[in-house]
Amino acid sequence: MIAELGHYALVLALCVALAQSIVPLAGAQKGDPALMATAKPAAYAQFLLVALAFGCLIHAFVVSDFTVENVVRNSHSQKPMLYKVSGAWGNHEGSMVLWSLILALFGASVAAFGRNLPPGLKARTLSIQAMIGVAFLAFIVFTSNPFERVLPPPPDGQDLNPLLQDPGLAFHPPLLYVGYVGFSIVFAFAMAALIEGRVDAAWARWVRPWTLAAWASLTAGIALGSWWAYYELGWGGWWFWDPVENASFMPWLVGAALLHSAIVAEKRDALKTWTILLAILAFALSLIGTFLVRSGILTSVHAFAVDPQRGVFILAIIVVAIGGSLALYAWRAPMLKGGGLFQPISREGALVLNNLLLATATATVFIGTLYPLFLEALGGAKVSVGPPFFNATFVPLMVPLLLAVSFGPLLGWKRADLAGALQRLRAALVLSVAAIVVTLWMDHGRNLIAAAAIGLAAWLFFGAWVEWAERVKLFRAPWATVWERAVNLPRAAWGMTIAHAGVGLMVLGITGSTAWQSESIKMMRPGERFDLAGYTFVFKGTERREGPNFFATRGVFEVYKGERLYATMTPEKRLFPVAGTTTTEASIRTNILADLYLTIGDPEGGGQPGSPGAPAFIVMAGSDTPWTVRAYHNPLVPWIWLGSLVMVLGAGVSLTDRRHRVGAPRRMAAPGAMPAAAE
Amino acid sequence: MKRALYFLPLAAFFALAGYFGWGLTRDPSKIPSALIDRPIPEFALPELAGAGRPALSTAAIKGEVALVNVFASWCLPCKVEHPIFMRLARERVVPIHGISYKDKAEDSRRWLADLGNPYTAIGWDFDGRVAIDWGVYGVPETFVVDRTGTIRFKHVGPITPEILDRQILPLVERLRRAS
Numbered sequence: 041m042i043a044e045l046g047h048y049a050l051v052l053a054l055c056v057a058l059a060q061s062i063v064p065l066a067g068a069q070k071g072d073p074a075l076m077a078t079a080k081p082a083a084y085a086q087f088l089l090v091a092l093a094f095g096c097l098i099h100a101f102v103v104s105d106f107t108v109e110n111v112v113r114n115s116h117s118q119k120p121m122l123y124k125v126s127g128a129w130g131n132h133e134g135s136m137v138l139w140s141l142i143l144a145l146f147g148a149s150v151a152a153f154g155r156n157l158p159p160g161l162k163a164r165t166l167s168i169q170a171m172i173g174v175a176f177l178a179f180i181v182f183t184s185n186p187f188e189r190v191l192p193p194p195p196d197g198q199d200l201n202p203l204l205q206d207p208g209l210a211f212h213p214p215l216l217y218v219g220y221v222g223f224s225i226v227f228a229f230a231m232a233a234l235i236e237g238r239v240d241a242a243w244a245r246w247v248r249p250w251t252l253a254a255w256a257s258l259t260a261g262i263a264l265g266s267w268w269a270y271y272e273l274g275w276g277g278w279w280f281w282d283p284v285e286n287a288s289f290m291p292w293l294v295g296a297a298l299l300h301s302a303i304v305a306e307k308r309d310a311l312k313t314w315t316i317l318l319a320i321l322a323f324a325l326s327l328i329g330t331f332l333v334r335s336g337i338l339t340s341v342h343a344f345a346v347d348p349q350r351g352v353f354i355l356a357i358i359v360v361a362i363g364g365s366l367a368l369y370a371w372r373a374p375m376l377k378g379g380g381l382f383q384p385i386s387r388e389g390a391l392v393l394n395n396l397l398l399a400t401a402t403a404t405v406f407i408g409t410l411y412p413l414f415l416e417a418l419g420g421a422k423v424s425v426g427p428p429f430f431n432a433t434f435v436p437l438m439v440p441l442l443l444a445v446s447f448g449p450l451l452g453w454k455r456a457d458l459a460g461a462l463q464r465l466r467a468a469l470v471l472s473v474a475a476i477v478v479t480l481w482m483d484h485g486r487n488l489i490a491a492a493a494i495g496l497a498a499w500l501f502f503g504a505w506v507e508w509a510e511r512v513k514l515f516r517a518p519w520a521t522v523w524e525r526a527v528n529l530p531r532a533a534w535g536m537t538i539a540h541a542g543v544g545l546m547v548l549g550i551t552g553s554t555a556w557q558s559e560s561i562k563m564m565r566p567g568e569r570f571d572l573a574g575y576t577f578v579f580k581g582t583e584r585r586e587g588p589n590f591f592a593t594r595g596v597f598e599v600y601k602g603e604r605l606y607a608t609m610t611p612e613k614r615l616f617p618v619a620g621t622t623t624t625e626a627s628i629r630t631n632i633l634a635d636l637y638l639t640i641g642d643p644e645g646g647g648q649p650g651s652p653g654a655p656a657f658i659v660m661a662g663s664d665t666p667w668t669v670r671a672y673h674n675p676l677v678p679w680i681w682l683g684s685l686v687m688v689l690g691a692g693v694s695l696t697d698r699r700h701r702v703g704a705p706r707r708m709a710a711p712g713a714m715p716a717a718a719e
Numbered sequence: 720m721k722r723a724l725y726f727l728p729l730a731a732f733f734a735l736a737g738y739f740g741w742g743l744t745r746d747p748s749k750i751p752s753a754l755i756d757r758p759i760p761e762f763a764l765p766e767l768a769g770a771g772r773p774a775l776s777t778a779a780i781k782g783e784v785a786l787v788n789v790f791a792s793w794c795l796p797c798k799v800e801h802p803i804f805m806r807l808a809r810e811r812v813v814p815i816h817g818i819s820y821k822d823k824a825e826d827s828r829r830w831l832a833d834l835g836n837p838y839t840a841i842g843w844d845f846d847g848r849v850a851i852d853w854g855v856y857g858v859p860e861t862f863v864v865d866r867t868g869t870i871r872f873k874h875v876g877p878i879t880p881e882i883l884d885r886q887i888l889p890l891v892e893r894l895r896r897a898s
Contacts, residue, residue, distance in 0.1 A: 317728060359736050366729040373725050
């Protein structure tokens, strides 16, 4: 009964979305306020209906209603509650409902918070948003109904893919989707602006918080996914240039470009058509990301819904949405009037450089991801493009970008003085050189590139604070004044400084883990020991453990630093009998500066995945059997995620800037404390 | 000229969409095997103890058109395709050789005792070394080998009645007629 209610709510939501996509738009074209005003209640209704459907789906998973096929295929009565709930979106149908829910949530948020929006722009934006809603709700209702019943119901479910039964991954899809779907609202704003033929500073200011929110969620989602890959897949790596990782990375790169170009559009009324194009591309790449994952066009561990039928439907959505928007762009964009002119060396110039490099980087990732398919289209062999390609193309593009980051905020609008900026950055320069020297000394001068990369990280981190220090008059005014200026500094300026510093921390983590990772793979008998990176690992033996829905073999290791016991580490190998698969649970010991990372593999000669139902492989190994043990020492690796977190924090702080809350006056009066450098 | 520039994203997108459309017609599970039209690898596997079938080696396969099936007791899809092999064996359509892949001998033996044993010869590949030479990608996998010991067809995943009727049986007929 509840499942039918959910299904019914989805159909109703589809109808509401259909009305919302037509009526307000028609009202805006005719200038009819009554028709335009329907957008708001419709957006609320659509959200409530999809929320109801999503609630029904969660309910079915929570009570393990095995008359619902989706629950049978993705849940099990013995599963911990968290994974019962997250199982609701750990599958194709449920994840599409979540997608629609977030889509409707963004629509409802614009309806709720968009009080200062011009009514025409608001009505058009909500209509465009509803069109996307129609596409996805129709997709669910016609091809992917999550409430399909099975009769007679089986006694128990087939369990969720054990790799996905993890707290990190329970929240990875929702965050990622908030990011992907967040770009839909930016896209809707761009379409509405194209229809109106007007893009101005107010428009850019309206788009920016949504872009920030979407981009911050995407950052968090990608970071969480990468962290999960790090501790769950058991390879000690954190980024694999896997097609699906790339699919989420491309909208992120374009979103980062959009964040920066929107500043130029807002402050200088320039780069307008480019900003619109980025808004379209950010959402296009989000859709293509979905398409790549859902259609099975690229196979990878992530592609959990390989189904050409659905692929055709999503392709149709992409063709209509992106083809349509790009056609509208080709038609209307030339009519948009360009704004302020600027010299190449200027704040605008720096942001254009940022955009060019980010766009090129996106194109690089795009080609690397799709090249294998292109080659096949031309009759070539199946190939895969791996990390060497991306390291050779993506990394060289990032270096000039990251070098330029510290300059950008110090350059004035219109025309600026590069030498003057460098002069002001000398403190950062000195600290970076110091970082390089210290690194070379600690590394005994072995790895020059890594030392340079550490210098780059320092340059980013300290460079970010230079502009901040100037604005709060650090060391140049009494502390009380500094404090007061810091408090009064616009949140957007704070946000930028924090986010840029976060990039520096991330570069630090990437460099450390890439350059100085040490690894050891051994066959070990209980009682044996080995050394890695100054630590001694002693294998005490294995023990068996029973979890709620798995059996585990746990290796017990004592780690010594010199004579002192530093840690006891217990990596596990888990067998999920219902799903018939095993997972690796790495044991990670971190001290923020480095991770010790340990996994245990199979006992010698026991390489089989174990027969379902019988935990035979666990019992098999005798006490003297050698086990495969992998150990890694990953210096600085936690900073990859801490850096991402700091970037998210920066975006969050920027979101609280008062100019996003205060209406959208033509030109905001600058608060007293804002120094000249900002404008 | 400047206007044309604004059409560029649209044109690029349509090229991409066309290509995606083409991509959708492809089956991702079809992995062209580098071994097609190549001789089978040189190998000699021990017999599966207690299964009552001879051991499997390169020489044992040559001389007759045959199927080679890689299976394991822990592999669920193998169970799905098994009745098809039972039927082929009962009707003596074509000899089927089995490779027991990364499986304990008693597990494989019990599995065959429960479900029936359609294999003419069985090689026991406990560590999976020989399977690597065969380019095995996942279990089950099925090969069609001609008289000269050349691999003519490979299928990854369980054989369905459709694949059997449309691809394997016609191919077996053709290979038999040829020379």
